[in-house]
Amino acid sequence: DFVQDFESDHARSAGSSSQSEASKVTVLAPQTWHVDWKAWQVYFDEYCEETMQVISILETMGRAERNRRLKKTKKGVNEALLIPEGLDPYQRTYICTHGWPQRKPRGSGKRPRQHIREMDCPFRFVVQWQLHKGEWKL
Structure with a gap:
């Protein structure tokens, strides 16, 4: 399990003492290795359903980009x-939809939009x- 501390919004808005109260959120960490992205996606879909979370991909890094960055380091010498x-x-970086910044609609409205709940949530993880x-x- 992974435990994360963060400042409680309630403590800040209530104007309590100068010390902020901390909240703890326990998140179940993935317990298995996956052989490919398809197997990961099956596991991830079950995880989201079980925990009732909406978690979206923030960014993706391709193999070519990773190798390009790696070649610029000392490790890149070793093929x-x-x-x-x-x-x-x-690699894919996932975030909670509470952590998405508000975005302006860019489309024509034909496709459904992701549900955005902006609260600056710090939850994120990387699968690579x-x-x-x-x-x-x-």
């Missing part, structure tokens, strides 16, 4: 550390390919 073909995207016991897994 074995580069992400192999077929592992695209390399890792070399685990000699195999690439999520």
Whole structure:
């Protein structure tokens, strides 16, 4: 499990003492490795349904971008550390919809919009390919 502390909005708005009250939120961490993005998505959909959360992808980093960044570092000298073909995207960053900034509609209104609940929620996590016991897994 992952426990996160954050300043309570209630404590700030109530004008209580100078010390802010902290709230703790316990989030179940993923307990398994996944062989591909499809397996991860099945697990993730079940997780969202079980926890009644709406979690969206904030950004995605492709394999080519990750390898380009890696080559600029000392680790990039070792070709074995580069992400192999077929592992695209390399990483996805997920956030709670409470953490989305308010956006102006850019479309014509034909597609449904994501439900945005802006509260500056700090919840976010990253899923990326890792070399685990000699195999690439999520």
